[in-house]
Amino acid sequence: MLEFRDKPTTQALIKEIKKINPKKEIRIMHVCGTHEMTLARWGLRKLLPRNIKLICGPGCPVCVTSVSEIDFAIKIVKEKNVILTTFGDMFRVPGTNSSLSETKSHGADVRVIYGIDEAVKIARKTEKEVIHFSIGFETTTPMIASEILENETLKNFSIICSHRLIPPAMKYLLSCKDIEIDGFICPGHVSTIIGYEPYKILAENFAKPMVIGGFEPNDVLLSVLMILRQMKNEKPKVENEYVRAVKDKGNIIAQKIMNNVFGICDKGWRGIGTIPNSGLKLKNEFAKFDAERRFGIKIKKSQDIKPGCKCGEIMKGKAVPQDCPYFGKICTPERPIGACMVSIEGACYITYNYS
Amino acid sequence: MCLAVPAKIEKIKDKYALVDFEGLKKNIKIILTPEVKVGDYVLVHAGFSIQKINKKEAKESLKIWGTIR
Ligand code: SF4
Numbered sequence: 190m191l192e193f194r195d196k197p198t199t200q201a202l203i204k205e206i207k208k209i210n211p212k213k214e215i216r217i218m219h220v221c222g223t224h225e226m227t228l229a230r231w232g233l234r235k236l237l238p239r240n241i242k243l244i245c246g247p248g249c250p251v252c253v254t255s256v257s258e259i260d261f262a263i264k265i266v267k268e269k270n271v272i273l274t275t276f277g278d279m280f281r282v283p284g285t286n287s288s289l290s291e292t293k294s295h296g297a298d299v300r301v302i303y304g305i306d307e308a309v310k311i312a313r314k315t316e317k318e319v320i321h322f323s324i325g326f327e328t329t330t331p332m333i334a335s336e337i338l339e340n341e342t343l344k345n346f347s348i349i350c351s352h353r354l355i356p357p358a359m360k361y362l363l364s365c366k367d368i369e370i371d372g373f374i375c376p377g378h379v380s381t382i383i384g385y386e387p388y389k390i391l392a393e394n395f396a397k398p399m400v401i402g403g404f405e406p407n408d409v410l411l412s413v414l415m416i417l418r419q420m421k422n423e424k425p426k427v428e429n430e431y432v433r434a435v436k437d438k439g440n441i442i443a444q445k446i447m448n449n450v451f452g453i454c455d456k457g458w459r460g461i462g463t464i465p466n467s468g469l470k471l472k473n474e475f476a477k478f479d480a481e482r483r484f485g486i487k488i489k490k491s492q493d494i495k496p497g498c499k500c501g502e503i504m505k506g507k508a509v510p511q512d513c514p515y516f517g518k519i520c521t522p523e524r525p526i527g528a529c530m531v532s533i534e535g536a537c538y539i540t541y542n543y544s
Numbered sequence: 545m546c547l548a549v550p551a552k553i554e555k556i557k558d559k560y561a562l563v564d565f566e567g568l569k570k571n572i573k574i575i576l577t578p579e580v581k582v583g584d585y586v587l588v589h590a591g592f593s594i595q596k597i598n599k600k601e602a603k604e605s606l607k608i609w610g611t612i613r
Contacts, residue, residue, distance in 0.1 A: 223547050250545045276545070304591035306573070328546040332592045335575055378546040381587060381595040434548075434587055434595050443576045443594065534545060 193405030202410040203236050209417050210238050216369050217416055218362070218506050220246035220355055221376035222534020223404050229543040231406040241413065244506040247358050248376060250324045251278040251532035252504060253458045257491040258351045259284035262322045265349075265484060266297045272315065273299045274308040275322040278532040283525065285491045289322075305336045312346040320480045323348040326355050328378045330469060331443035334450035337471075337478055347480040350471055353456055355379050356387035357467035363395045368505055372398035372416040374409065377431040382447075384439025388427045396425045403431035450475055459493045459528065460501025500527040503536050510540040517541055548589040550597055553582050563588065 192198065219225065225245055228234055234243055247253050263284050266273040273289070280290045280301050293299040298317075302308055305321060312319035323333050330352050340346065355376060362368050375388055380401045388399045398419035402412035412430045419425055429435050449472075456468025471479045481488060494501055497515060502508035510516045510529070520526040522538055529535035551563035551572070561574045563586065570588075574580055577593045586593035 221546060278545070306591055325545055328548065328589055328594065331576055331594070332573075332590050335573075335592070376546060378548045378587070378589065378594070381548070433597050433599070436595070440576060440595055442578070446576070532545075 193403065193407045195407070198407050199236070199410060202407060202414055206241070206410065206414050206417060207238055209414070209421055210241065211417070211420065212240060214240050214242065215371050215417070215420070216242045216244055216506070217372050217374060217413060218244050218246045218370045219374040219376070219402070220248040220359060221374075221379070222249040222252075222532070222539075223378070224248065224374060224376065224402065224409060225534065225536060225539050227404050227406060227409050229539045233406060233409060236410075237413065241417075243374075243413070244370075245503060245509075245536045246362060246373075246506055247458055247461060247504040248355075249504075249529070249532050249534040249536075250326055250329070250353065251276075251282060252500065252528045252535050253353060253461070254279065254282070254324050254351050254528070255457045255459045255491070256284055256493045257457070257488050258322075258349060259289070260286075260491045261481070261486070261488045262320075262349055263287065263289060263292050265320060265480065265486060266299055267292060269318065269484060271298070271318040271320050272311060273297070273320050273322060274302045274311065275299065276303070276324065277301050278534070279322055279324060281525070282528045282531045283495075305333050309336050309340055309343065309346060312343055316345065318345050318347070321346075321348045322351065324351040326353060326376070326379050327382045327447075330451065331382060331440070331447050334446045337450050337475060338446060347478050347483045348471075349480045350451075350469060352451065352469040353458065354453070354467050354469065356383070356391065358458065358461075358464055359388075360391055361461075361464045361467070362505060363391065363397065365505070368507060370397065370506065371420065372400070372425075374412045374416070375399050375401040375427075377401060377403050377408075377435060380429075380431065380435045380439065382440050382443045384435070385427050385429065385437050386439075392425050392427050398425045399427045401427070401429045401431050401435050403434065457493075458504075460504055495526050498527040500529040500537070503529060510537040513537070546589070548587040548594055550585050551588050553580055553584050553586060556580070556582060561593070563593075
C-alpha cells in the first residue's frame with residue numbers, strides 16, 4: 190500500500206486541503222488510537238492549516254476501561270486461586286491502589302496474552318479457573334464471542350466483560366452541548382466489522398460529515414479532505430475512504446457471532462461517565478462465562494480519575510495532553526498517573542513519545 | 545488495540561490459515577472470513593482475519609482523490 194504513504198500524493202492532498210480550507214476553526218474528531226498514532230508518527234497536524242484541528246476522542250479501549258473494572262480484576266486474582274489473563278497495556282494501568290502488574294509482583298497469577306485463544310489454551314491445560322480481562326471495541330469483540338461459542342463446554346473459563354461500542358460514544362459526544370465537533374473520521378478497523386449503517390443515522394441526525402478512514406498518512410489526509418468537501422457542499426453523510434478493507438455492510442459473520450453471545454447495556458467510560466447502550470454484556474445463556482456472575486462478586490464503583498488528571502477532558506476532545514499540569518513532569522510512561530499515559534494508544538503516551 | 549495488519553494467505557486448513565506478514569509467518573483463524581482463498585490478502589487482528597483486502601479497491605480510494613482533483 191505504498192501509494193498511501195507516497196510524498197507527492199501527501200503534498201497534493203495538502204495543497205487541495207488548503208485550497209478548500211474554509212479558514213474558520215474546524216474541529217475533526219477521530220475515535221481510534223491507531224489514527225492518533227498515524228497523526229503523531231507522520232507529523233500530520235503540522236502539515237495541515239492551523240485552523241483545521243484534529244482532535245482525539247475516546248478511541249483507546251484501555252483508556253476508557255473504568256477503574257472499578259481494574260479493581261475488580263485485582264480483587265478476584267488476589268482473593269481467589271485463579272489465573273487472570275490480560276492484554277499487555279491493561280497490565281500496567283493503575284487501579285485505585287495498585288495495578289495488575291504490581292499485583293503479580295506480589296505473587297498473583299496474572300499473565301499477559303496477545304489473543305483470546307491463548308487464554309482458552311491455558312484453561313484447557315489447567316484445573317484452575319482462568320479469567321480473561323476482556324476489553325476492546327467492535328474489532329476485538331467478535332474473536333471473544335467466537336472463542337466462547339467454540340468452547341461452550343469449557344468448565345473453568347470466564348471473562349470480565351469490559352467491551353464497549355464506538356457509535357454510541359460518538360452519539361453521546363455529539364449530544365454534549367459543550368463539545369464542538371464538526372465531523373468525524375470513523376475508525377477503520379471497527380468499521381470492517383460494523384460497516385456504514387451505524388454512522389448513517391448519526392450523520393443524518395446531527396448533520397455532521399462522517400468519513401471512514403484508513404491508517405496510512407494519505408488515508409487520513411484524504412479523509413480530512415472528504416470531510417471538508419462535504420462541509421463545503423453542505424451535504425453531511427457517511428463516506429468510505431478505506432474501501433480496500435471496509436464493506437458497506439461490514440463483516441456480517443462477525444456481527445452475527447457477536448450478537449449471539451452479547452447483549453447491549455449502559456456502560457461507564459472512564460473519565461466520561463455512563464453512556465447509554467454503549468457496553469456489551471454476556472447473554473443469560475452464557476452466564477457461566479461471566480466472571481462477575483460466576484464468582485458472585487459485584488463490581489464496586491471506584492473513583493475513575495485521580496485528582497488533577499485530565500484524561501477525561503482529553504478523551505472528550507476538550508483538552509490536549511499539554512494542558513495537563515502533570516504531563517511529562519510527574520506523569521510519564523514510566524510512572525503513569527492515568528491510563529492515557531500507559532496505553533501505547535493513549536493520547537498522553539503518544540504525545541509524550543512524539544514531542 | 546484495534547490495530548490490524550495485512551497478511552497474505554499461504555495455506556488453509558479448515559478454520560486455520562498460515563499467513564505471511566512480509567516475511568513473518570503465523571497461523572491465524574479464518575473463521576470470520578470463511579470465503580478467503582490461498583493468495584488473498586487479509587487484515588489480521590489478534591490472531592483472526594477480520595476482512596479480505598481488495599487490492600482493486602485499494603486503488604479506488606486514490607481514485608476518489610483523483611476525481612476530487
Ligand atoms: S498526563 Fe497523566 S495525569 Fe495528565 S491527563 Fe495524561 S494521564 Fe492524566
